[in-house]
Amino acid sequence: MIDQYSLRQLIGSSVPENEIHVPEDIDSPGGFPYKCKDQVYGPAFLNLQEEPYILKVPNISSDLYFSVMCVDQYGHNFAYFGTVTTGNNQANYLIAGPNWTGTAPDGVKAVAVSEGFIVYMVLRLEVKNPEDPNDIEQAREILKMCALERLSEFTGSPQPPPLPPPNFPLYDVNLLTKAEVFTYVNAFSEYIRIHCTEEGMFARFAKIGVVPGAPFPPEGMKDAIYEAIQQGVWEGNITVASELKRQLENKVGGWLYTCGIKPPLVGSREVMQDRYLARAGMARSRFKWGNDIQEAVYIQTFHDNCQHPLDGANKYEINWSAGEQPPVKAFWSLTLYDEQGSYIDNSLNRYSIGSNTPGLVFNSDNSLTIYIQNSTPDASKLSNWLPCPRRDGFQVFLRMYWPKDILFEGKYAPPRPEIV
DSSP states (O other): OHHHHHHHHHHHGGSTTTTTOOSTTTTTSSTTTTTTTTEEEEEEEOOOOOOOOEEOOOOOTTOOEEEEEOOOSOEEEEEEEETTTTOOHHHHHEETTTTTTOOOOOOOOEEEOOBEEEEEEEEEEEEEEEEHHHHHHHHHHHTTTEEEEHHHHHEEEEEEOOOOOOOOOOGGGGGGGGGHHHHHHHHTTTTTTOOOOGGHHHHHHTTTTOOOTOSSSTTTTOHHHHHHHHHHOOOHHHHHHHHHHHTOOOOEEEEEEEEEEESSOOOOOHTEEEEEEEEHHHSSSSOOOOOOOEEEEEEEESTTSSOOOBBTTTEEEEOOOOOOOOSSSSSSEEEETTTOOOOOOTTTTTOOOETTTTOOOOOSSSOEEEEEEEOOGGGGGGEEEEESSSSSEEEEEEEEESSSSSGGGGGOOOOOOEOO
């Protein structure tokens, strides 16, 4: 919940509420980390206090992967719309907060009800030719046709009276190791519906001043209680750090599964119920949240096949045997990032390579070789070249969208980069 709070303040400050924002910098270095040139994004923050919103989606070509991921204040993926779940036809979707008791009006294809009034939504749309700026811009224009509309506007009904916006305290990362971290829990939990399975837990929280909407620490808290809470926060951070370390060591064939491992680290409440430590570890990572396995699997490596850190001073190959390329129904992409998750500037302006890369050349036996190096390779290898930095370390990130069933087992391990 705290990491969702930080996301709301850090990203939400540049994204107006109840509007879809389509960034313009997915095809250049800089900007937010771990972006992917093979798709365009449309994040939005919804405030559902006053009434539900309708997400209006245009007709999208059936050969494009499209998804809408809805994340609640707990970090649960509580709904998906798009290719895998509802299809690509024109549709209207109703997204409601926990107090909504109405019925969906005519023209609404599906309803999603959040446990909280604040929802983080991410739209994703595949780019068929990520090397062509016109294709990227066309995908952006399609996402811009998606729109959010108040339910009252959609039905032509009177708009509910306005409510004051949430007044969230400014997020300070330094409070994560202090008792005052519960300031954020109290502020954010004022805008959720406490789940029936967690009512007892919140009742226990209340005994130490963790109460939705209340200041923290409460007036009159004894020093001994405050110090005990401080100690608990400190020990809790150590436990979460240990869990994150465990997750980062959970590799398959040298590849770290950030999304798609079993048991999953992200998902709906039903999937993540009672798995608080796993959720906290994922939230503490650089990713904070991710796709359900039915939508996408993400894996990454910082090492070659001999467990040496990847280094731009070397030349590498990734060799896929025939039929062993990523098993997907949509598309896959291999992206190179620096160690902080940013694109690596290069003369080709190529930051990823994959099933949508134009001119990708397969070998005569249908195997596939990707060349990772800083210097320009021979002309015969140019189409399959993924440039890396001159000497610095880097990472390789593989995204696989609309996975086939074999990926659900969490055992797929593609070949790792090999020094040549």
